[in-house]
Amino acid sequence: QVQLQESGPGLVKPSETLSLTCTVSGVSVSSDVYFWSWIRQPPGKGLEWIGYIYNSGNTNYNPSLKSRVAISVDTSKNQFSLKLTSLTAADTAVYYCAREFLLEGRYFDLWGRGTLVTVSS
Amino acid sequence: QTVVTQEPSFSVSPGGTVTLTCGLSSGSVSTSYYPSWYQQTPGQAPRTLIYSTNTRSSGVPDRFSGSILGNKAALTITGAQADDESDYYCVLFLGSGSFVFGTGTKVTVL
DSSP: OOEEEEEOOSEEOTTSOEEEEEEEESSOTTOTTEEEEEEEEOTTSOOEEEEEEETTTEEEEOTTTTTTEEEEEETTTTEEEEEEOSOOGGGOEEEEEEEEETBTBSSEEEEOOOEEEEEOO | OOOEEOOSEEEEOTTOEEEEEEEESSSOOOGGGOOEEEEEOTTSOOEEEEETTTEEOTTOOTTEEEEEETTEEEEEEESOOGGGOEEEEEEEEOTTSOEEEOOOEEEEEO
């Protein structure tokens, strides 16, 4: 059974860097037919695509976050990770990792359960 | 900055039909944007309903259907049920390789 599981700190201070990891089980993050995304949702608000990684290292980011975001992959652990710098309260959100299956179009076919990150001193 | 707009809310009677739309701030939505639709209930991760305009994801009831209506993508719920009461989001894939989520529609069944 393919699953995605987010992990990371629930509380981060303003101006610091957020680091989250998505552990993938049941499929290889190295597979050429999947892209791996991060998506977030501030409390009570809508969803926002952050970016994705594919082919074990190529990335594409939301232009509005590009200067603060980095997504990487660790194939030995079958994980991919998100780093978001210079945090403010506006970055408080539930962060989801998601999979995109290229052979069926461009959409998210599998989601993690999400992890809440609060930015506060 | 590309903005994808959806109706803020809709109310539908049980057994009724409702059509949600997904439009672009500039231009028309076509199949080239690979519109997809997601359902989200409070505290839960989104659930994939429709991809590539009109393909239902595995296990999704056939009362959910996707289409292009005029210059927008559309999600129609035919024969609404109580557990269809959720937030619905569309997503468009842009030529730059980026995704944009719509603003979301809250559907109430009563």
